[in-house]
Amino acid sequence: MMKKRLVLSLLIVMSMGACVKDKPSGSHPSNPPANRKGGIYIVNEGSLGNNNSALSYYDPAAGQAYEDVFKAANNRSLGDVFQSMTQIDGNFWLAVNNSDKIEVVDTGSLESRHIIALQKPRYILKVGADKAYVTSLFFPLIHIVNTSTFQVTGSITTDYANTEDLLLLNGKVYVTQWDTAANFIYEINPATDQIERRITIAGRASSALAVDKNNKLWVMAGNVTKGKTATLQRIDPVSGNVEQSFTFGAKEDPIRLRFNATLDTLYWIGVDYYGNNSYNGVYRMPITAAQLPAQPFITAQQYQYFWGLDIDPATNIIYVTDPKGFIQKGTVLRYDAAGNLLGNFATGTGPSSCYFFNP
Amino acid sequence: MAGSFYLHAQDTLKQVMVKERRALTRNEKLESLSVGVTQEQVDTLRKQLYAQQSLADLLMQQSAVFIKTYGVNTLATVSLRGASAAQTTVMWNGFNINNAALGVTDLSQMQLSMFDDIHIQHSASGAILGNATMGGALLLDDNAPQYRKYQQLSLTAGYGSWQSMQGGAQLALGTNISETRVKLAYAQADNDFKYYNPDKQQWQRQQHAHTRGYNILLSQALKAGKRDQLSLKAWLQDNNRELPPLLSQTNSGAAQRTQNLRTTLQWQHDFKASQLQAAAAYFNEKLYYDDDLIGLHTLSPVQTAEGYVQWKKETRQHYVLVGTDARYSSWDGTERAEQRRIAAFLHYRFTTRDEKLKVLASVRAENWATDYTEVMPGLNVAYAVSSWLNVYGNVQKSLRMPTLAELYTYPGGNAQLRPERGWGGELGLNYRIPVTSNLLLSGNWSAFDRNVKDWIVWFGGAVWTPHNISRVHSRGLETNNKLTWNRGPWLAELGLNTAYILSTTEESLIPYDNSIGKQIPYVPRYSGVASVTVGYRSVRLLFSQGYTGYRFYNTDETGAIEPYAVANLHLMYGFNVAGRPWKAIGQVNNLFNASYAVMYDRPMPLRSFGLSLQASIL
Numbered sequence: 023m024m025k026k027r028l029v030l031s032l033l034i035v036m037s038m039g040a041c042v043k044d045k046p047s048g049s050h051p052s053n054p055p056a057n058r059k060g061g062i063y064i065v066n067e068g069s070l071g072n073n074n075s076a077l078s079y080y081d082p083a084a085g086q087a088y089e090d091v092f093k094a095a096n097n098r099s100l101g102d103v104f105q106s107m108t109q110i111d112g113n114f115w116l117a118v119n120n121s122d123k124i125e126v127v128d129t130g131s132l133e134s135r136h137i138i139a140l141q142k143p144r145y146i147l148k149v150g151a152d153k154a155y156v157t158s159l160f161f162p163l164i165h166i167v168n169t170s171t172f173q174v175t176g177s178i179t180t181d182y183a184n185t186e187d188l189l190l191l192n193g194k195v196y197v198t199q200w201d202t203a204a205n206f207i208y209e210i211n212p213a214t215d216q217i218e219r220r221i222t223i224a225g226r227a228s229s230a231l232a233v234d235k236n237n238k239l240w241v242m243a244g245n246v247t248k249g250k251t252a253t254l255q256r257i258d259p260v261s262g263n264v265e266q267s268f269t270f271g272a273k274e275d276p277i278r279l280r281f282n283a284t285l286d287t288l289y290w291i292g293v294d295y296y297g298n299n300s301y302n303g304v305y306r307m308p309i310t311a312a313q314l315p316a317q318p319f320i321t322a323q324q325y326q327y328f329w330g331l332d333i334d335p336a337t338n339i340i341y342v343t344d345p346k347g348f349i350q351k352g353t354v355l356r357y358d359a360a361g362n363l364l365g366n367f368a369t370g371t372g373p374s375s376c377y378f379f380n381p
Numbered sequence: 382m383a384g385s386f387y388l389h390a391q392d393t394l395k396q397v398m399v400k401e402r403r404a405l406t407r408n409e410k411l412e413s414l415s416v417g418v419t420q421e422q423v424d425t426l427r428k429q430l431y432a433q434q435s436l437a438d439l440l441m442q443q444s445a446v447f448i449k450t451y452g453v454n455t456l457a458t459v460s461l462r463g464a465s466a467a468q469t470t471v472m473w474n475g476f477n478i479n480n481a482a483l484g485v486t487d488l489s490q491m492q493l494s495m496f497d498d499i500h501i502q503h504s505a506s507g508a509i510l511g512n513a514t515m516g517g518a519l520l521l522d523d524n525a526p527q528y529r530k531y532q533q534l535s536l537t538a539g540y541g542s543w544q545s546m547q548g549g550a551q552l553a554l555g556t557n558i559s560e561t562r563v564k565l566a567y568a569q570a571d572n573d574f575k576y577y578n579p580d581k582q583q584w585q586r587q588q589h590a591h592t593r594g595y596n597i598l599l600s601q602a603l604k605a606g607k608r609d610q611l612s613l614k615a616w617l618q619d620n621n622r623e624l625p626p627l628l629s630q631t632n633s634g635a636a637q638r639t640q641n642l643r644t645t646l647q648w649q650h651d652f653k654a655s656q657l658q659a660a661a662a663y664f665n666e667k668l669y670y671d672d673d674l675i676g677l678h679t680l681s682p683v684q685t686a687e688g689y690v691q692w693k694k695e696t697r698q699h700y701v702l703v704g705t706d707a708r709y710s711s712w713d714g715t716e717r718a719e720q721r722r723i724a725a726f727l728h729y730r731f732t733t734r735d736e737k738l739k740v741l742a743s744v745r746a747e748n749w750a751t752d753y754t755e756v757m758p759g760l761n762v763a764y765a766v767s768s769w770l771n772v773y774g775n776v777q778k779s780l781r782m783p784t785l786a787e788l789y790t791y792p793g794g795n796a797q798l799r800p801e802r803g804w805g806g807e808l809g810l811n812y813r814i815p816v817t818s819n820l821l822l823s824g825n826w827s828a829f830d831r832n833v834k835d836w837i838v839w840f841g842g843a844v845w846t847p848h849n850i851s852r853v854h855s856r857g858l859e860t861n862n863k864l865t866w867n868r869g870p871w872l873a874e875l876g877l878n879t880a881y882i883l884s885t886t887e888e889s890l891i892p893y894d895n896s897i898g899k900q901i902p903y904v905p906r907y908s909g910v911a912s913v914t915v916g917y918r919s920v921r922l923l924f925s926q927g928y929t930g931y932r933f934y935n936t937d938e939t940g941a942i943e944p945y946a947v948a949n950l951h952l953m954y955g956f957n958v959a960g961r962p963w964k965a966i967g968q969v970n971n972l973f974n975a976s977y978a979v980m981y982d983r984p985m986p987l988r989s990f991g992l993s994l995q996a997s998i999l
Binding site: 073098099101323345 | 580581582627628629630632791792793795840841842843845848890896906931938941944981982
């Protein structure tokens with residue numbers, strides 16, 4: 023019997039000694055400096071269905087990143103799929119897509135002031151003194167929100183679901199329609215909330231908008247997974263004519279159309295989800311180019327999918343987000359205008375864009 | 382199960398030897414597995430107590446195995462020894478029933494009363510069980526037919542919290558040459574339980590969570606002459622469930638319906654000194670997903686046909702099983718996709734005259750029509766050191782072929798995926814110590830180690846794609862311990878099951894991957910369950926206290942879900958009505974009202990109750 027007790031006791035002791043402590047590495051929400059001026063906010067989408075989206079803050083002067091600043095200020099999670107943010111008056115408006123809400127937070131304290139409930143918000147644009155438009159995923163509409171009362175006052179019915187990007191130019195609001203049946207963008211009068219024109223584009227499924235230094239409208243379109251080749255076109259917003267268009271290769275999948283500070287060079291991300299590297303990285307093209315660039319300006323590595331691209335208008339530093347597949351915390355990479363890597367910093371899960379705040 | 386450890390080595394084989402001809406439907410793989418592996422069997426008491434509940438409920442409450450569940454009556458899959466659900470096979474009467482497209486089996490739809498025999502095979506078993514068993518297997522089997530004249534009819538009914546209702550019937554008719562069995566089970570519930578939402582800092586009631594479903598199992602066995610037996614089975618499942626919103630959502634319009642038909646036909650011929658078995662199976666599975674809020678409606682139909690022929694010869698010291706099997710699956714998902722496999726296998730078991738040493742050598746070769754061939758050897762050894770202690774070990778090579786969805790879903794499927802492959806091994810011991818004439822201490826301890834290369838990970842952005850990204854190293858220690866006491870009409874049992882599992886990413890192709898050295902998602906390092914059973918005559922009281930440690934919902938351990946400890950209580954009273962045995966069962970789930978979640982953002986219910994009555998009519 024002694025022998026049996028000895029064997030069992032030895033087993034117990036050995037097994038306890040070999041164990042690893044059970045504790046997480048943890049997420050550490052932290053408050054950014056209260057006396058900060060400006061800085062960069064990072065939109066972290068999280069991974070769908072995990073309620074782990076987050077707002078991060080980066081102080082480029084100090085080179086310091088602050089994690090999950092919304093949670094630090096409000097003691098609760100932001101929600102599921104944080105899609106975009108913008109500043110309206112003295113608040114940040116945070117579109118949290120899969121939580122069907124916009125969080126309105128104070129730009130200083132980041133405390134939530136209002137929660138606006140609306141279906142699947144994507145992007146927000148202030149279009150008038152007290153009016154904002156909000157595009158919507160899965161629904162054929164654009165929400166209309168009163169920016170003083172924070173109430174949803176109505177909607178604009180669109181032809182198809184998945185309204186996406188918005189831009190205000192010459193007193194008109196241009197909105198993309200990301201549906202393979204749509205070969206146009208909307209031109210809306212924000213005073214009347216009426217769709218006044220559908221401007222035909224060269225491709226289908228318009229997704230992104232940008233304006234160059236000549237006040238020309240650039241539209242990116244396409245849905246490669248549904249067989250609609252990506253296109254890029256320059257449109258005269260007055261006449262509605264497509265002045266120049268470019269067609270990408272059949273498997274080239276561009277996203278995130280952006281301009282540099284001088285509005286004369288376009289940037290976008292090419293994404294290859296299949297582990298190849300045929301079109302994977304950051305591309306750029308001057309607005310005077312006659313053809314699309316063949317090689318990336320910044321090359322992504324195999325199994326690295328860049329997801330966000332923003333250029334600081336004050337410094338021309340290029341911020342590229344690497345979400346590492348949305349299965350762990352991501353990284354933001356900083357490049358100078360020549361494409362040299364300046365450094366990087368850690369973010370939340372699924373970083374998708376950087377918002378440059380200049381109060 | 383806590384305290385229901387099943388001694389597999391010598392006792393099982395002796396039991397087998399004395400039977401002249403083991404009857405058909407005995408899962409031959411169980412026999413092959415009975416050497417040098419860690420295996421648990423669900424005991425009779427727990428089968429009775431959980432008869433009206435699902436397999437997921439049983440395993441969550443009574444084992445240290447981790448069940449990944451999205452909530453009450455929602456998708457629930459099993460993960461053994463740090464493997465993924467797709468690496469853990471669920472087998473029904475010897476056939477792999479993991480969905481060929483998704484690679485998993487939803488245990489929440491499996492009512493326990495459908496199965497006579499349930500084993501949890503913890504050890505990797507590529508050489509014996511084939512594809513997708515590097516994490517072990519859950520073996521669901523029917524009893525062998527009783528070729529004798531008898532009739533049995535039993536009815537069950539139950540009611541519980543959140544308007545949950547269950548009902549069922551089982552009919553069995555036996556003659557000297559046939560046996561007919563019919564099992565029916567129905568369950569529904571509103572699942573509108575209360576929970577605390579920490580983000581909204583308020584109590585809420587679960588919405589859009591109604592579920593209802595039924596299982597029908599028909600089984601017909603027939604003796605054709607002195608040497609031949611036939612068996613036909615058909616199992617129909619139909620389950621409708623609303624999918625509740627996440628904590629971070631305001632509402633949900635999502636719903637899901639699964640309709641599965643599984644049929645098998647088996648034949649066995651007894652020669653003088655050997656047996657020949659052949660079997661075929663056909664599965665037809667449909668998964669409907671609808672979300673009225675966003676206008677999404679999909680159907681995922683999968684068909685699988687499988688068959689095997691095997692020959693077995695057994696003497697006192699030698700056991701040989703040799704055979705071949707083939708499997709064909711098709712999926713009409715986003716694209717039409719097919720997968721074919723053919724395999725050959727050989728198992729040889731040697732037992733010394735004194736039956737102290739048993740050695741099982743196995744090899745299985747699989748060819749997949751994507752021109753991939755893998756040979757999986759395995760070696761199992763068990764040795765009886767003394768009357769109270771035996772030791773065992775095994776080494777196995779295993780693989781998991783990518784599923785149809787991983788290969789061919791659009792967008793995102795990756796037809797270039799390679800199978801996950803790995804070697805694993807374990808060392809274990811079983812002990813059985815009579816402390817006194819009434820007190821018995823028994824149990825099993827096992828330490829395992831497994832390395833899997835080309836581990837498949839889904840990741841991406843707008844489009845998610847699976848890739849062979851990493852190497853994962855899983856290792857740990859599992860224990861099963863039981864202290865049993867009985868005297869006269871009294872019995873008492875203390876049980877303790879524990880699991881300590883490290884399953885970490887060791888290599889990765891993702892640039893700057895912070896998951897290196899980190900635990901993979903949804904594998905708790907620590908889990909366990911302690912139980913106390915008290916019995917007096919026909920009364921049984923079972924109290925169980927489970928614990929599950931931190932789980933991570935991402936790969937770099939920066940997102941963690943709090944540990945939880947949940948207790949459950951079951952009380953069973955057996956009595957006779959007109960000379961027939963009846964049982965009344967009461968249960969309290971989550972006895973101490975713990976607020977917890979198994980998966981992130983998906984609340985679990987507080988305390989709930991259930992009552993059921995099982996009546997034998999014939």
